[in-house]
Amino acid sequence: MKPLRILQIQTYLRSERINPRAGGKSRVALMLTRGLLEAGQKVALYPWPERIWGETLEFSASPAVPAPVFPTLALPSPARLLPDAARLLRAKFSGSDRHMLFLDLCFLEGLRLAIDRFGPDILHCHQTESDIPVLLPLTGRKPRTILTHHSGRTGSNLSVYDRIIFLSRAMQDEVCRKTGYPRERTRILYYPVSDVFLEGEVVPGSERSGLVSVGNLKDSKGVDLLLEAYRRNERLRGHTLHLCGSGQDEERYKSLVKQENLPVVFHGRLSASEIKTIVSGSLLLVNPSRMEGFSVALMESLACGTPVVGWAPQVQELQDWWRQPVGWAFDARIEGVDALAGLVAEALESPVLGDPSRRALADKARESFSMQRYGREMAGHYADLIGGG
Numbered sequence: 146m147k148p149l150r151i152l153q154i155q156t157y158l159r160s161e162r163i164n165p166r167a168g169g170k171s172r173v174a175l176m177l178t179r180g181l182l183e184a185g186q187k188v189a190l191y192p193w194p195e196r197i198w199g200e201t202l203e204f205s206a207s208p209a210v211p212a213p214v215f216p217t218l219a220l221p222s223p224a225r226l227l228p229d230a231a232r233l234l235r236a237k238f239s240g241s242d243r244h245m246l247f248l249d250l251c252f253l254e255g256l257r258l259a260i261d262r263f264g265p266d267i268l269h270c271h272q273t274e275s276d277i278p279v280l281l282p283l284t285g286r287k288p289r290t291i292l293t294h295h296s297g298r299t300g301s302n303l304s305v306y307d308r309i310i311f312l313s314r315a316m317q318d319e320v321c322r323k324t325g326y327p328r329e330r331t332r333i334l335y336y337p338v339s340d341v342f343l344e345g346e347v348v349p350g351s352e353r354s355g356l357v358s359v360g361n362l363k364d365s366k367g368v369d370l371l372l373e374a375y376r377r378n379e380r381l382r383g384h385t386l387h388l389c390g391s392g393q394d395e396e397r398y399k400s401l402v403k404q405e406n407l408p409v410v411f412h413g414r415l416s417a418s419e420i421k422t423i424v425s426g427s428l429l430l431v432n433p434s435r436m437e438g439f440s441v442a443l444m445e446s447l448a449c450g451t452p453v454v455g456w457a458p459q460v461q462e463l464q465d466w467w468r469q470p471v472g473w474a475f476d477a478r479i480e481g482v483d484a485l486a487g488l489v490a491e492a493l494e495s496p497v498l499g500d501p502s503r504r505a506l507a508d509k510a511r512e513s514f515s516m517q518r519y520g521r522e523m524a525g526h527y528a529d530l531i532g533g534g
Contacts, residue, residue, distance in 0.1 A: 149527055150187040152265035152288070153178055154277055156195075174271040174293075176337065180520035182210040190214045191259045193252065193277060201262075215259035218251040229253055232283050238276055239301035252276065257284040267291060267527055270306070273438075278302035289530050293334075297436035299323050308530050310334045310523075312439035315458035332526055337519035338445045339417040343511045347450035347504050348425045355385040356489070357427040357451075359420060359442040360434070362392035362411075367433030367477045367485075372398060374486040375407050381489060382408055386431075387423050389415050417445075425449040429492050432456065433485050435477040447471055447510035450503035452495075454488050467509050470497050 155174035181188045189212055190204055202214040221229060233249045256277075260268070268288045270277050273296035281290070282305060292306040299320055303309065309331045311317040321328045360366045368388070375381050385408045388398075395411070402409045412423065424430060430446035432455040443453045443460070453460065453472035460474040473488045496502065 148186050149266045149531065150264060151181060151189075151527070152259065152263055152268045153188060153190050154193055154268065154270040154272060154275070155190060156192060156271075176339070176516055177520065177523060178204075178212060180516055181524075182212060184520065184524065186524075188212045189259070189263045189265070191217060191256060193217050193256070193272070193275060213263070215255070215262065217255045218248075219254040219258050221250040221254045225254070226250070229283065236279050236283065237302075238279055239274060249276075249280075253280050253283055256280050257286065260284060260286045260288065266531060269293070271295060273298060273300040278305035281305060291526070291530065294320065295438055297434075297438045308332065308526065310526060312336055313459060313462055315462055316438055334519065334522050334526065336439055336441055336444060336514065337516040338441060338448055338510075338514045340516065341417050341421050342445045342448040343515060345425075347500075347507045349500050350428070350498060350503065353426055353428050355387055355427050356381075356429050356431050357387040357389060357424050357446075358431050359389045359424065359446070360432060360440075362388060362390050362395040362398055364394055365435050366392075367435055368392075368394065368398060370433045370477060370482055370485055371431055372401055372407065372409070373482045374489065375409065376401075376405050377482060378486040378490070381486060384408070384428065384493070385410060387412060387427065389413075389420055389423060420445065421449060424451050427451055428498060429454060429472075429489070431485075431489055433475050433477050444510060444514050447506050448514060450507035452492065452497050452502070452506065454485070454492055467513075469505065469509070470502070471506060472497070 153174065178188055192214060196218055197216045198218050199216055201216065203211045204214045229250055230246060233246060233253065238244055265288045269291045271293050273294050279302055290306045291308045291310060292303065293310045294300060294316060295312065303324055303326050307330065309326060311320070311331055311333055312335065314333055317331055317333060320326060321331065358368065358371060362368050375386060387410050389412045391414050399411060424446050430443065430451050430453045432440060432442055432453065434440065434456050437456040437459060439459055440456055443455050446453050454475050455472065457474035457476035460472055463471045473492050475485055475488055492498070
């Protein structure tokens with residue numbers, strides 16, 4: 146089969162290499178780009194909503210094969226200016242952001258030109274909430290389209306996509322139920338994790354201490370619940386809490402930690418290798434999110450042999466898949482601080498924290514979440530879509 150031409154709608158970050166501090170879904174999209182290039186596929190990027198004018202750029206996602214990055218903005222064609230403006234004024238954009246007509250015209254022309262110049266077999270969008278499904282029909286072009294549904298949110302205008310790849314069965318069930326999107330046009334593909342998490346020995350329990358939480362520092366990730374559990378529970382305060390990440394509520398959290406003299410260390414945004422060092426040396430990962438798609442942080446933690454307290458649908462789905470415990474399911478939508486503190490206290494006494502269980506977790510995670518597995522299955526989904534499956 147000849148190489149496919151895949152136009153990726155994903156983060157570019159104006160960088161010539163993968164940003165080691167990029168968020169989970171950004172890292173996955175960028176790793177996928179590299180894997181596809183090195184497997185001989187033709188890949189280009191249209192990095193909406195970054196505002197990029199001018200010439201096509203070059204993105205060295207792979208040391209061997211660069212990918213073109215098309216400018217997202219272009220001056221509208223005079224012949225199409227009025228018809229495009231009329232269509233955009235009638236368009237129903239999602240979200241509450243204000244739209245400037247001129248900017249929308251330039252994004253529309255940029256997307257149209259990227260499709261014309263690259264001639265994709267498949268347009269693959271990695272943004273659950275975006276203007277792409279509004280803009281794409283207005284271009285007059287219709288390549289086959291795939292959405293990787295990275296978010297814990299439902300998304301909008303999903304009917305534009307020919308195929309949706311979900312990160313979990315729980316999100317597949319929820320989104321199909323809420324939107325009516327045909328289930329037969331969806332697939333499940335679990336995230337990969339960075340190679341660094343798939344390597345090395347599992348740190349024995351005797352060399353571990355403290356708890357860790359990885360992700361954006363904001364209430365939607367349940368960090369407020371975790372800090373309140375520390376404030377209320379003396380037993381938890383016997384274990385240093387490491388917070389890896391930054392975010393909109395960080396200063397408020399730091400003020401609370403200082404005021405209450407809590408044993409919390411703020412590490413800021415870290416590279417994958419830095420996160421691995423901390424997670425591998427911790428007893429337990431605690432990520433009490435109020436909403437997730439399929440948390441990369443939980444998967445990375447399991448690959449380190451570190452059990453988790455976190456997003457209940459994901460913990461339950463992994464346990465059903467692997468038929469072995471991976472940690473403790475916590476659902477912040479219906480459970481509170483006392484339940485969280487109780488689960489963490491229970492976890493700290495559990496045999497799941499023993500070395501044999503840690504090694505079994507790491508072996509299963511490293512087998513399940515490799516980039517090779519992810520790329521192979523994604524290529525299969527591309528071929529299936531091209532073949533009309």
